Amino acid sequence: MDILTILFYLVTSVIIISSMSLIIVNNTVHAALLLVLIFFNSAILWLMLKAEFLSIVLVLVYVGAVLVLFLFVIMLLDLPIKEKVNQKLYLLFSLIISLIMFIELYMVIFYHDFSQVSEISHSSEFNNTYEIGLLLFTKHLFSFEITALILLVAIIAAIAINMTNKQRALKQDPARQIEETKQSRLRIIKDKDL
Amino acid sequence: MYDFIKNNISIATEYFNQLSVLPHTLLMILIIMLPLLILVAYYTYAERKIIASMQVRVGPNIVGPKGLLQPFADGAKLFFKEIVIPKDANKFLFLLAPIITFTVAFAAWAVIPFDGVKVLSDINAGILYILAMTSLGIYGIIIAGWASNSKYALLGAMRSAALIIAYEIAMGFALVGVIMISGSLNLGDIIDVQKGSIFHWLWVPLFPLFIIYFIAGVAETNRAPFDVAEGESELVAGFHVEYSGMGFAIFFIAEYANMILISALTAILFFGGWLSPFNYGDVNNIVNQDTVSTIILFFIQDGIHWFILKTLFFMFCFIWFRATFPRYRYDQIMRLGWKILIPLTLLWIFVEMIMIYFNIGPWFK
Structure with missing residues (x-):
């Protein structure tokens, strides 16, 4: 056991414990923060697999942007902390789902020949980012462009959903704001005019 | 038994060898x-x-x-001073928030190159690491705002979160421009690309991106004129209104450390970091060296003093802005971020693409 192995067990145990408490805790904000912890530790795991680009992008995208928006919404909604729920139905469904997942994982792990997977060994000169970029724009160009298109559609859809009736929406028009002059906004009234 | 002890001793020495780099790093x-x-x-x-x-x-x-x-x-x-924890505040998160802000503000300094050789960790994805670390700083603010159980703090945190998300996109695109020229995510390589004189630095070809990067940097650190998160006249002190004593001090230190970080990054990305602005040629060949000319020669050469000088200049700019500009209104900030800065960066990336494709200027080889 070297230091990396100890670090691996530390990180994975943090991931497992926080995943379990993520399901157990009642407070939604705590759950979201636990998810942050899980993502962060997964990033460390990827870093140990020498995938530094992917791990930093995981922190940047999921922790830095997606979960911030999650927290943003959760905090603004002011959700009540759930006291007691009917757990029997949940138990049934969770048992079924976990059974399916267990069988899947079992098949993946025990029917797959891991001996063929080569040891990851690069020199320090190996540029992870460069290789990923090369693959994305040559071999996987089509799927890359499809992903971009899907994201674009999602953005347009989000904007379209939020476009409300113009009369209801209060907004300021900067073009009209800067057209205002002293004469149009200010009227000096002398005492004798009153 | 003997083998067992011997094994343990060898394992212990192995640990010791692995740990021996630790004091040096510390x-x-x-x-x-x-x-x-x-x-x-x-x-x-x-x-x-x-x-x-x-x-x-x-x-x-x-x-x-x-x-x-x-x-x-x-x-x-x-x-x-006494640390006051508000009634019904989430005590654990309330105390965790300043720690997160402080840690993240200083963690980003790990990849900053001070000199050609002086850098704590020379990683390949340095610029991404910095972007990731600065984007984590928002957690301290959001958690502080929520855990304080105060409406002013929550409003300040929400404003700050929206502001940082909006300006981080513009900041990221400005960095894309830098990466396109240098072809590397390593901060040392980015500085090496700018070798030459003051006109080889990236602020010349990327002038709009430099301006946008610095504006976004000011907004990311919640400084005037983008300090709506604190907004004394509206929110008392924003997200850290409930903090007293050391909690407040740590937020304060983290904010200033972030300002210094943004200044240092601007100096590195657009102003050549440790590079000298003069094209001084090969100084070692000069024969006649008296004391005065040696000192002058030392100062016009590349070195950490140029990095410090450039950083100090941008740090001064932060203060200058605070004394000069009135605070933006909240909707104006959002308009500036989403409707002006982001389209401008996209446009300039396109212009840069054309310049790189047709090899225009001395910067695109």
Whole structure:
């Protein structure tokens, strides 16, 4: 056991414990923060697999942007902390789902020949980012462009959903704001005019 | 039994060998952290003095000669103050928030190259690491706002979150421009691309991106004119309104450390980091070397002093902006971020693409 192995067990145990408490805790904000912890530790795991680009992008995208928006919404909604729920139905469904997942994982792990997977060994000169970029724009160009298109559609859809009736929406028009002059906004009234 | 002990001893020595780099790294961290903390202390002093002089006042001048001990007096005052935890606040998160902000503000310094060789961790994805670390700083603010159980704090945190998300996109695109020229995510390589003279630095071809990067940097650190998260006239003090004593002090230190970080990054990405602005040629060939010319030659060569000078200039700009501009209204900030800065960066990336494709200018080889 070297230091990396100890670090691996530390990180994975943090991931497992926080995943379990993520399901157990009642407070939604705590759950979201636990998810942050899980993502962060997964990033460390990827870093140990020498995938530094992917791990930093995981922190940047999921922790830095997606979960911030999650927290943003959760905090603004002011959700009540759930006291007691009917757990029997949940138990049934969770048992079924976990059974399916267990069988899947079992098949993946025990029917797959891991001996063929080569040891990851690069020199320090190996540029992870460069290789990923090369693959994305040559071999996987089509799927890359499809992903971009899907994201674009999602953005347009989000904007379209939020476009409300113009009369209801209060907004300021900067073009009209800067057209205002002293004469149009200010009227000096002398005492004798009153 | 003997084998068992022998095995254990060999394992122990192996650990020791692996751990022996630890003291060295810790020492390096200390060498970076301590000057930074002192710089933060005197940055607050400089801010008060400079703003005072811009507003024709004297500024702090009582504690120590010319008020030079003022930051330590403030620190001592905050250190001995009682830490008040508001009623019904989430105690754990309330205390965790300043720690997160502080850690993240200083973690980003790990990849900053101070010199051709002086860098704590020379990683390939340095610029991404910095972007990731600065984007984590928002957690401290959001958690502080929520855990305080105060409406002012929550409103400040929400404003700050929206602001940082909006300006981080513009900042990221400005960085894309830098990466396109340098072809590397390593900060050392980015500086190497800018070798030459002052006109080889990236601020010339990327002038709009440099302006946008610095504006986004000011917004990311929640400084004036983008300080709606604190907004004294509206929210008292924003997300850290409930913090007293050391909690407040740590937020304060983290904010100033972030300002220094943004200044250092601007110096590295657009102003050539440690590179000298003069094209001085090969100075070692000069035969006639007296003391004065040696000193002058030392100063015009590349070195950490240029990096510090450039960083200090941008740090001054932060203070200058605070003394000059009134606070933006909230919707104006959002309009500037989403509708002006982001389209501008996209446009300039396109222009840069054409310049790289047709090899225009001395910067695109």
